[in-house]
Every structure is written in C-alpha cells, then in structure tokens.
Amino acid sequence: MENPVINALVSKADIEHFSGLGVKVVHNEEQLDAKYNIDALGKYHGDAQVALFPTSTLQVSNILAYCNQRGIGVVTQGGNSGVCGGAIAHQGEVILCLRDMNKVRDMDVISGVLVAESGCVLEDLDNYAQKQGYTVPVDLGARKRCMIGGNVSTNAGGLRYLRYGSMHGNVLGLEVVLPDGRILDSLFTLKKDASGYDIKQLFIGAEGTLGVVTAVAISLAPKPKASQLAVLGIPDFSKIQRAFVSARQNLGEIISAFEFWEKRCNELVVEYEGYDSPLSNSHEFYVLIETRGSCLRHDMEKLDGFLECLREEDLIDESCAIRDAVEMEKTWLFRSQMARAHSKSGHMHVYDFSLPSKYQHELLVAVKSHLVAAGLYGKPGLQVSDVTIFGHIGDDNIHLQVIAKEFGGVVEETMEPWVYEWVGSHGGSVAAEHGLGSHKGQFLKHSKSPLLIETMMSIKQLLDPKNIMNPGKHISRA
Amino acid sequence: MENPVINALVSKADIEHFSGLGVKVVHNEEQLDAKYNIDALGKYHGDAQVALFPTSTLQVSNILAYCNQRGIGVVTQGGNSGVCGGAIAHQGEVILCLRDMNKVRDMDVISGVLVAESGCVLEDLDNYAQKQGYTVPVDLGARKRCMIGGNVSTNAGGLRYLRYGSMHGNVLGLEVVLPDGRILDSLFTLKKDASGYDIKQLFIGAEGTLGVVTAVAISLAPKPKASQLAVLGIPDFSKIQRAFVSARQNLGEIISAFEFWEKRCNELVVEYEGYDSPLSNSHEFYVLIETRGSCLRHDMEKLDGFLECLREEDLIDESCAIRDAVEMEKTWLFRSQMARAHSKSGHMHVYDFSLPSKYQHELLVAVKSHLVAAGLYGKPGLQVSDVTIFGHIGDDNIHLQVIAKEFGGVVEETMEPWVYEWVGSHGGSVAAEHGLGSHKGQFLKHSKSPLLIETMMSIKQLLDPKNIMNPGKHISRA
Structure with a gap:
C-alpha cells in the first residue's frame, strides 16, 4: 500500500x-x-x-x-x-x-439528533441547529468553509472538545459508500446501540481512505441560554495548568472552552489582522475561557468567583470578563484568526500534537533550541522568524508553528522527523485533530506500535483492496 | 462462523x-x-x-x-x-x-484520565476516582459486581449516558490481547488523537469476540459538588416526553439522569424488595431526575423552577425534590432494584431495546396485545403474570420485561422473533446496552443491513481467524 x-x-x-x-x-x-x-x-x-x-x-x-x-x-x-x-x-x-450534497435530511427535536449530508458547511449546520434549540457539538476556526463530512473524516476536535467530547461519541451514524460502490447504511440515530461491532467508527478519522462518508447522524447539544468569556493574562505556563484545574473545579459543568496562546501569537494577530488585543497589557501567555450555561446570573456568579480565586492564588496578572455579544464575537474572532495571522507573516509549518500537559511548554523550548543549534533561528534575517504555540489546554492539544522564509527545505529537514520523534518519546500523538494527510503517515510509527499499524493496514486492505481511496495518504508503515 | x-x-x-x-x-x-x-x-x-x-x-x-x-x-x-x-x-x-487483574495503573489528576485493569469493579473504581475529585462517567445497577473490562466489552450505557455520553467517546485507550496472544498496545491517554484508524473502537461492544481487553484508559468527569433528585408522578406517557424536553431546557447543563418506570414496576419493588414508594400516591408513570452541578443553591433554584414549570403546564400529578443524601441513596436503590424485583416475581424474559421515543409506549401496548391474543396474558393463572417497561428516556433506551412461569417455552416462542421484528421495523435496535450475548445474534438482521453484518463478519474473520474468542456468540448472519 x-x-x-x-x-x-x-x-x-x-x-x-x-x-x-x-x-x-x-x-x-x-x-x-x-x-x-x-x-x-x-x-x-x-x-x-x-x-x-x-x-x-x-x-x-x-x-x-x-x-x-x-x-x-x-x-x-x-x-x-x-x-x-x-x-x-x-x-x-x-x-x-x-x-x-448539502441537505439536512432529518432533525428530531425531542432527541436532538440531526441527519445531514456531508457537504453541509459547519457554520450553516450550527445556524440550523440553533433555530431548533440545539448546537452542533464541534466548532473550529474553519467553520465558514469546512463541511461536516470532512469534520467526521478528519475526526475534528476543535474548540469545545472539553465540553462536548469527540466525534467518536457524538456521531451516532454514518452513510458510507464503500470503495466498490456498495452503500453501507449505518445512518442510525439511536444513542445507545450495542448490537454488533461499531463499524462506523472506522470511518471517523479515516480521511477518505476507506470509503466516502455521504451523510452523518450527529447528537446535538442543547443550545446554551447564556454564554460569557474571560481572557486572562498569565506570566508562566505552569500557572495556566493550575488555572485549568481551578476552572474545572469552580466552573464545573458550565466550562465550554479553555484556550491558550503565547505573547507572540497575540502580537501576530494584532499586527497582521489589525485586531485590538483583548487585554490592556502584554503578557507571556493568554487564556480564553468560555462558559455555556442555562442561567446567566448563576454563570456570572461562578465566573466572578473563579476569577477572584485566580487572583487570590496569584495565578493571573490581568483578567477581563466579557458578556457583551459583539465583544464576545470579536474575542473569538481574535482567537480564530491566529493561524491566518501566522500564515500571513511567512511560510507556516504547522504541527498539531497531543501531548501530556507536563511536556507542552518543554516542547516549545526544545524546538527553539533545536532551531538555534541548527543556525536557523534566534537572530534577525535567519530562515525562521517565529516559533509559537497555541492550543486547547483542556484536551492536551497544542499547535506548534514554525514561520520560515519558504515551505519545506532546510527548515523541514531540521524539524522532521526530529520533532515527531520528540513528541512520540514524550507520550504524544503526531496528529491530534488535523489528521495525517499526505505527509505525516511516515511519522505514525513514533506514536503507534508496529502491531497497531499492521492492524490498521489490514483494515485498509480489507475495505479497499484495490487501494483507490486517497491512495498513498494517511497511514504508513514507513 | x-x-x-x-x-x-x-x-x-x-x-x-x-x-x-x-x-x-x-x-x-x-x-x-x-x-x-x-x-x-x-x-x-x-x-x-x-x-x-x-x-x-x-x-x-x-x-x-x-x-x-x-x-x-x-x-x-x-x-x-x-x-x-x-x-x-x-x-x-x-x-x-x-x-x-484489578489494579489501577495510573491516574492523572490534571487531565482526569484513569488507567485501570479490566477486573476493577465499577463501584470500587468510582470510589477511587471520587477521592481524586472525579467520577467514572458510566454507572449502572450492577455497579457492585460488574467490572470495567466488561463495561467496555458490552458498550455499557447505564444511568448517566444522557450526561456523560458513550464508551466510544469516554474510552481513550485499551490494552487488548489478540486471539493469537499478541498484545495490541492501544492504551493511550490522550483526548484528541487523529493518527490513523481508531482500532480500539472495534473492541468496545465486541463482547470478547475479537480479543481480551486487559486494561482501559478512561476520561473521567469532574466529581459533582452538588446533587439532587426529583421524583415525578405522571399520568400518561406523552407527558413524560414533554417533561423531558422541558428538563433539557430548564435544567440544561446540570441534568444527569432522566429515568422512568411504570406503575407495575413501582409495585414490584415495593412488594418484593420491601421499599417504600418514593411518592405518596400511585401513578401510571414515575420519573426520576438527577442533577449534578457545582453549586447546590443554583441547582436548587433551577430544579424548583423546572418543577413549577411542569405544574403550570399540567404535566405532573405529584412531585418530590430530594436533597438529603440518605434519601437520595434510597431513591436510587429503589430504581436499581427494579430488575431484581422483577426476577423475584417470576422468570424474567428481559429485552433491551433502543427505540425512537414516539414508539416506546406503543411497544408496550403491542406486546400486551400480542400476548393476550396468544392466550398467554390478561387473566390470572396464565403463563405471563406481568409485562412492564422502564428505562432511560434521555437515551431512547427501554427495558421490556415479560414475567412468566418459566424461562423459554411458549412465551419465548411467542415473543421471538416477533418482538425483534417489531423493534427493527420501528427503527429500533435489538440491543441497546446489554449486548447480543449468546442468543440475540440471530436477531441482528432486524436492525442491521446484510452489508453491515457482512462487514462485521469480515472484521471477526480478520482478527480471530480460528474463531476461538467467545465462539458462536454475538453477531450472526442467521
């Protein structure tokens, strides 16, 4: 293969x-x-x-x-x-x-299960769901462009995984056309189903290598009646983690996102997208917290109590609660444009890792040292202008960006496979939510065992023996 | 096979x-x-x-x-x-x-991920988790006896699926011994992982037919700081469904269970287990609602508002909010002993279906008519003494009990395959959370297509070519 x-x-x-x-x-x-x-x-x-x-x-x-x-x-x-x-x-x-193929096929307002064709744009689908009192349990920066079939096929995680969980839990059914053209009707809308192997799970995250997902049945979450944000300025990474533990305890069931980014990410969005920074001062790290609940008064009380707690424990240097709808949207836009701002500043090599929290900041330090040692970073005029991380603290998912003068070349050769080996040897995954695509299959061995890869290969062979589906991509033994 | x-x-x-x-x-x-x-x-x-x-x-x-x-x-x-x-x-x-094999191998208190061997008893594991500030996201009546490996292998749903979702979402990793003795190390603890096919999903609900699950990594939920119950007396089934929609709207993020049972179930628990009924009067249907949140004062306000709402809409005849820990435990016990009370009253034929809500009560009516027509039910002294339903409204999962003088025989012949055909033709699943076991594989065809069953068969053939694992059970083309 x-x-x-x-x-x-x-x-x-x-x-x-x-x-x-x-x-x-x-x-x-x-x-x-x-x-x-x-x-x-x-x-x-x-x-x-x-x-x-x-x-x-x-x-x-x-x-x-x-x-x-x-x-x-x-x-x-x-x-x-x-x-x-x-x-x-x-x-x-x-x-x-x-x-x-962009029709909503069915929506059950009692159970909150939506059946939609794969070509439905994520944002359109969420707008539809909101009119019925629900929200789609996955959201990501590309919401205006990405489609639900692609979200399923890449096992998209996104901004609210912390609250709503994974595609493997939320997708109840799939309609899939197998490589030989047979239609596998697994488009079930039932929440509990223990009748046989859950075959549809194989297509979640298969990136189109096992068949074509043509429709999706997904369990929606109730539309929140109240939402609010807080932005925190935090001086060091260990305090982000302590703030996260405190958030889970204090905000409990209403927390719906816990994002972070570092100073340079903030500067890039300000510089390349023309947005105002969400905080008055400059900080080493920024955290964006969202709550979604059913009573704004209760949720405000919880958030204010949590911020007070953070101040008492000396975890933050600045904070700002945001409850105005327009301001909330602006703040989310600030976060959403982060990848774009990076790509405007140069040629962005983007890495998408899951990594145990204790190693996340260490990765950034290691990458910078590695690039400095290779003579590629650390002084003006070198190949690499910026190395940054941002991501989703609640899900141990971080995005590493290396901004260079060009794609590939010496930067890629210096970074790879080194960075994948580093992540694998620190218990991480070489792909968290972006997928393996055309390039990362070769690094799969750094986070998956030979037997596991062999089992994946045999599933591919079973379902696509002529290897016509997205050939040469995704998994590889290499 | x-x-x-x-x-x-x-x-x-x-x-x-x-x-x-x-x-x-x-x-x-x-x-x-x-x-x-x-x-x-x-x-x-x-x-x-x-x-x-x-x-x-x-x-x-x-x-x-x-x-x-x-x-x-x-x-x-x-x-x-x-x-x-x-x-x-x-x-x-x-x-x-x-x-x-009953050791806890690891517990990460920041991410809330627990790694435990399959032989850990569910209740013990939850007690362990609670000490660390978390709770296991699955719970069921057999908690004192069932083990986490079995919970995974049967894709157990249980009482709080509504809040915490399915095993497919909560299980992050598995260690599995394949039928030939090779150890498939898929015991990952990362929340987001899009690196290759999610092979472990195949073993969730496989009932030991593809290998032996020896250890489980599971994402725990934060331990709730506050919990309360309400029991409702409801005159007809359609009002249960309206109450459920209202509960999702009014209780939002704090609702953690929405169980129902009918009058006869209540009577059986009182009669055979010696418990007091949770309500003063007798009702056609009973609903048990649980909330789990982080602030009792907020949650009480939400629950009281919800009950007021139900009264205004004339959906309930009686209600009772329970906040005392001892009373709450007694009420949960009342619900948990329901299956046992049935089995004490005679030989219990138990059916476990997922069924779209609109057909749930119709099923009960159809089964009773069918048994009456067969001369088995409806008068004292006949083969069948009771036909009841109870279950989990939020997950469309109902349990149907037919209490007879003996196991099998004319009752089973009259019920099967008729009841599986009925469920299949009404969009249901022949097994929701109990699994297929040794008997129900033959009825799989009523809720799964031939191509889907063929695909399951080929996975079985791939992973267990000598068919040594739980042979003759689970899936079947028959």
Missing part, C-alpha cells in the same frame, strides 16, 4: 462516463488549479485533471463502482480547509467534491 | 500447561457450576470444565497463544453480571476470568 499502483490517467471516455451518470464534471485546468488543486495554506499542490460534483449517494456509488473497476484513484474533498494535504490529489486522482 | 468448530475438550495436559504458566486454575465442577457456569439471572447455564484466573497481561497473552494454537475456545468473564449469556461458556470453552 505504500507504493500504490493506481491509474492516474483519466481518459476522455472516463469523463464521458461520469457525465453520463448525470454528475457535474469540471476538467478545466485553470479552474481546478485555482480551487481544487491547492490547499487552504497554499502549501500542497495537486494535479487532478477532473473534479466530480455528485448530488446524491447513488451518484457517489456509481462513481466509485466505476473507479474501482477501472483502478482510478479517488480523493474526496469537502470544504478543502485541511492543512495536511489530505484532500489534495497528488497523483492525478479524480477529485470527488461533496459540496453539492 | 455460525457453526464454529472448536475444541471443547480441555485435556489434563492443557490444565497442566495453564498451571505451568503460573495461572490459577479452577476445575472443580461444583465450584464452576455455582459461580462461573451460571449467569446473574439464573437463565443461562454453561459447561466449562476449567476457569483460569490470570494476574497479568503476559499471562493472558500466554493463555491465548496456547488456546489459539490448540483451537480451544475462550470465554472472557468479568463480574459475570450480564443478562444475555455473553460470558457463559456454552460449548465447554475455557473461562478466562479477569477478576484478579
């Missing part, structure tokens, strides 16, 4: 066949290159000659049956907001874009 | 081999029959001649490697509290009892 033999050439007859299925086909090179052959950060470039836009599960089934028989590789694409190249066709595969 | 050829005869040489591994071996027939060859309800009887009690993962590995090579079937047993025969050795398999 490491060196898949796939038929990268799509012939005129193939295109005619796809058109004959009633599927919209785009094979204009310019259009493909501008929208479908490049990723969100402009790092990964593909060479697909054809993109297909099915409008039904049956069309997807017909497309896959044909591609499987012909040995044509298929890369599924949703909002194309990924940052690991997972949705880019590097080997001339056909792009199967699900953006036109 | 439907008709497994396994070596049911365990020879003297085999027993000597197991002893030589340093494993405790029980092969006294009387002892086996009294404790390991009979299930919790006394319905299923096994004929194992040998039970093994390993104390380490390595011992489990050695046992499985040997059994796999010899073709000896293995039935894993924990607390043996199951009610579907899943842990009973019907074909002379070896019983692998994990009760002596």
Whole structure:
C-alpha cells in the first residue's frame, strides 16, 4: 500500500462516463488549479485533471463502482480547509467534491439528533441547529468553509472538545459508500446501540481512505441560554495548568472552552489582522475561557468567583470578563484568526500534537533550541522568524508553528522527523485533530506500535483492496 | 462462523500447561457450576470444565497463544453480571476470568484520565476516582459486581449516558490481547488523537469476540459538588416526553439522569424488595431526575423552577425534590432494584431495546396485545403474570420485561422473533446496552443491513481467524 499502483490517467471516455451518470464534471485546468488543486495554506499542490460534483449517494456509488473497476484513484474533498494535504490529489486522482450534497435530511427535536449530508458547511449546520434549540457539538476556526463530512473524516476536535467530547461519541451514524460502490447504511440515530461491532467508527478519522462518508447522524447539544468569556493574562505556563484545574473545579459543568496562546501569537494577530488585543497589557501567555450555561446570573456568579480565586492564588496578572455579544464575537474572532495571522507573516509549518500537559511548554523550548543549534533561528534575517504555540489546554492539544522564509527545505529537514520523534518519546500523538494527510503517515510509527499499524493496514486492505481511496495518504508503515 | 468448530475438550495436559504458566486454575465442577457456569439471572447455564484466573497481561497473552494454537475456545468473564449469556461458556470453552487483574495503573489528576485493569469493579473504581475529585462517567445497577473490562466489552450505557455520553467517546485507550496472544498496545491517554484508524473502537461492544481487553484508559468527569433528585408522578406517557424536553431546557447543563418506570414496576419493588414508594400516591408513570452541578443553591433554584414549570403546564400529578443524601441513596436503590424485583416475581424474559421515543409506549401496548391474543396474558393463572417497561428516556433506551412461569417455552416462542421484528421495523435496535450475548445474534438482521453484518463478519474473520474468542456468540448472519 505504500507504493500504490493506481491509474492516474483519466481518459476522455472516463469523463464521458461520469457525465453520463448525470454528475457535474469540471476538467478545466485553470479552474481546478485555482480551487481544487491547492490547499487552504497554499502549501500542497495537486494535479487532478477532473473534479466530480455528485448530488446524491447513488451518484457517489456509481462513481466509485466505476473507479474501482477501472483502478482510478479517488480523493474526496469537502470544504478543502485541511492543512495536511489530505484532500489534495497528488497523483492525478479524480477529485470527488461533496459540496453539492448539502441537505439536512432529518432533525428530531425531542432527541436532538440531526441527519445531514456531508457537504453541509459547519457554520450553516450550527445556524440550523440553533433555530431548533440545539448546537452542533464541534466548532473550529474553519467553520465558514469546512463541511461536516470532512469534520467526521478528519475526526475534528476543535474548540469545545472539553465540553462536548469527540466525534467518536457524538456521531451516532454514518452513510458510507464503500470503495466498490456498495452503500453501507449505518445512518442510525439511536444513542445507545450495542448490537454488533461499531463499524462506523472506522470511518471517523479515516480521511477518505476507506470509503466516502455521504451523510452523518450527529447528537446535538442543547443550545446554551447564556454564554460569557474571560481572557486572562498569565506570566508562566505552569500557572495556566493550575488555572485549568481551578476552572474545572469552580466552573464545573458550565466550562465550554479553555484556550491558550503565547505573547507572540497575540502580537501576530494584532499586527497582521489589525485586531485590538483583548487585554490592556502584554503578557507571556493568554487564556480564553468560555462558559455555556442555562442561567446567566448563576454563570456570572461562578465566573466572578473563579476569577477572584485566580487572583487570590496569584495565578493571573490581568483578567477581563466579557458578556457583551459583539465583544464576545470579536474575542473569538481574535482567537480564530491566529493561524491566518501566522500564515500571513511567512511560510507556516504547522504541527498539531497531543501531548501530556507536563511536556507542552518543554516542547516549545526544545524546538527553539533545536532551531538555534541548527543556525536557523534566534537572530534577525535567519530562515525562521517565529516559533509559537497555541492550543486547547483542556484536551492536551497544542499547535506548534514554525514561520520560515519558504515551505519545506532546510527548515523541514531540521524539524522532521526530529520533532515527531520528540513528541512520540514524550507520550504524544503526531496528529491530534488535523489528521495525517499526505505527509505525516511516515511519522505514525513514533506514536503507534508496529502491531497497531499492521492492524490498521489490514483494515485498509480489507475495505479497499484495490487501494483507490486517497491512495498513498494517511497511514504508513514507513 | 455460525457453526464454529472448536475444541471443547480441555485435556489434563492443557490444565497442566495453564498451571505451568503460573495461572490459577479452577476445575472443580461444583465450584464452576455455582459461580462461573451460571449467569446473574439464573437463565443461562454453561459447561466449562476449567476457569483460569490470570494476574497479568503476559499471562493472558500466554493463555491465548496456547488456546489459539490448540483451537480451544475462550470465554472472557468479568463480574459475570450480564443478562444475555455473553460470558457463559456454552460449548465447554475455557473461562478466562479477569477478576484478579484489578489494579489501577495510573491516574492523572490534571487531565482526569484513569488507567485501570479490566477486573476493577465499577463501584470500587468510582470510589477511587471520587477521592481524586472525579467520577467514572458510566454507572449502572450492577455497579457492585460488574467490572470495567466488561463495561467496555458490552458498550455499557447505564444511568448517566444522557450526561456523560458513550464508551466510544469516554474510552481513550485499551490494552487488548489478540486471539493469537499478541498484545495490541492501544492504551493511550490522550483526548484528541487523529493518527490513523481508531482500532480500539472495534473492541468496545465486541463482547470478547475479537480479543481480551486487559486494561482501559478512561476520561473521567469532574466529581459533582452538588446533587439532587426529583421524583415525578405522571399520568400518561406523552407527558413524560414533554417533561423531558422541558428538563433539557430548564435544567440544561446540570441534568444527569432522566429515568422512568411504570406503575407495575413501582409495585414490584415495593412488594418484593420491601421499599417504600418514593411518592405518596400511585401513578401510571414515575420519573426520576438527577442533577449534578457545582453549586447546590443554583441547582436548587433551577430544579424548583423546572418543577413549577411542569405544574403550570399540567404535566405532573405529584412531585418530590430530594436533597438529603440518605434519601437520595434510597431513591436510587429503589430504581436499581427494579430488575431484581422483577426476577423475584417470576422468570424474567428481559429485552433491551433502543427505540425512537414516539414508539416506546406503543411497544408496550403491542406486546400486551400480542400476548393476550396468544392466550398467554390478561387473566390470572396464565403463563405471563406481568409485562412492564422502564428505562432511560434521555437515551431512547427501554427495558421490556415479560414475567412468566418459566424461562423459554411458549412465551419465548411467542415473543421471538416477533418482538425483534417489531423493534427493527420501528427503527429500533435489538440491543441497546446489554449486548447480543449468546442468543440475540440471530436477531441482528432486524436492525442491521446484510452489508453491515457482512462487514462485521469480515472484521471477526480478520482478527480471530480460528474463531476461538467467545465462539458462536454475538453477531450472526442467521
């Protein structure tokens, strides 16, 4: 599977066949290159000659049956907001874009279970859910662009994992087209189900390598009646962790996010996005806390008590509670634009790790030293201008950014595989919520055992024996 | 796989081999029959001649490697509290009892992740967690007897699924011994992990048919600072559902359980367990609501407001809020003893379904009519004395009890497959939280498609090609 033999050439007859299925086909090179052959950060470039836009599960089934028989590789694409190249066709595969499968199929207002097609944009789906008194239990910076099928396929974690948990818990059912075109109807809407192996779980986080997720049944959370934010200025990393433990104790059931970023991240958003800093003074670290509850008066009392507690324990230098809707939105935008601000400041090498909390700050120190020792960082004019971390404290998920003059090259060679080895040897995972994509499969061995990788490989072989689904990506033994 | 050829005869040489591994071996027939060859309800009887009690993962590995090579079937047993025969050795398999693997291996007080061996009793584990400021996110009536490995292997749902969600979301890692003895180390403690297929999910709910779960890493929930109960008397089923929607709106983030039972269940607990009814008057339906929060004053205000709301909307005839710890425990005991009270009143045929809420009460009506039409129920002295439902409204999980003069026989023939067909054709699942066990695999086809069952079968074939793990149980194409 490491060196898949796939038929990268799509012939005129193939295109005619796809058109004959009633599927919209785009094979204009310019259009493909501008929208479908490049990723969100402009790092990964593909060479697909054809993109297909099915409008039904049956069309997807017909497309896959044909591609499987012909040995044509298929890369599924949703909002194309990924940052690991997972949705880019590097080997001339056909792009199967699900953006036109964007209907809500069902919504049960008593149980709060929503059934939606994969091409529904996350933000649209949340707006829909909110009108019914619910909220989608996953949210991330790319919400205006990413689609629910992609969220499931990358096992997206996002900003409120701390409160709502993982896709593996919230997704109740999936409709999946298998690589040979058969439709696996697992679109159940029941919360408890102990009847057989939970096959759908395999497709959560499979990044389109086992089949195409065409619809999702997801258990929604009740829409909060009250929400508020607090931003904290914190002088050192260990105090962030103490503040987190205190938050879980004091805010209990109402805490819904606990994000952090460091000084340089704050400066970049101010500089490149033109936003005001959420605090008056400059701090080594910033924390953004959100609560979601059913009674603002209760929640305010809890938050004020918590902030008082932090001050008494001397954990913060500044704090600010935000209850005005416009100000809250601005503050979330500040956090959401962090990745974009980084990418505007240079070529961003982004790493997405899960790491036990005790090693998170140590990672940053180690990376900086490593780059300084390699002569790439530490003085003006060198290859690397910035090394930063931000992320989700509650989930042990940190994003490491290395901003360089160019993609790849000496920076990538210096960082990799070194940083993956470091993370693996400190009990971390080489991919937390962005997925493995086209590049990170080779580092999987640093966080997963040979037997576990072998088992993954055998599942891939079982479900996609002709290896047409996103070939050469995701898992690898290498 | 439907008709497994396994070596049911365990020879003297085999027993000597197991002893030589340093494993405790029980092969006294009387002892086996009294404790390991009979299930919790006394319905299923096994004929194992040998039970093994390993104390380490390595011992489990050695046992499985040997059994796999010899073709000896293995039935894993924990607390043996199951009610579907899943842990009973019907074909002379070896019983692998994990009760002596009962250590807590690790507990991270910052992240709240607990790593425990499979033989830890659920209640003991929760007591341990509570001392560290956390609570185990699954709880069920059998808490004093069931073990965490069995909870995972049966995908237990329990009383607080509504609040804490499923095993698929809360279990972060598993250590599993594969049927050939290899140890699959997937015992991760990271919350977000998108590096490869989530293989451990396959073992959650596999009922010991794919390997032996020897240790579990589970994300704990913060221990609530405040808890309270309310019991409601409700005149008809539709009002229960309206009360549930109102509870989610009014109690929001603090609701942790929403249980219901009908009049006859209440009477049985009073009659056979000697408990006082939690309400003064008799009602068609009873609802038990629990809140768990971080401020009792806030939570009391929310609960009182909610009860007021129910009265205004004329949804309840009686209500009672309970805040005294002793009274709360008594009330939970009343609910927990429901299954036992039923089984004392006769031979209990228990069914465990997930069913869309709109069909739940209809099921009870249909079952009663069906049994009346068959001449089995409706008059004193007939085969069936009682037909009842109780369950977890928030999870669409209902338990149906048919109390008869004997197990099996005409009652079972009349009920099955009819009731499974009924549930399947109304969008339900034939097993919600009790598992498929030794009997229900044949009814799987009523809630899962042929392709889905075929995919499950191929996973079984992949991981247990010699079919030694719990042979003849769980899934079936039949």
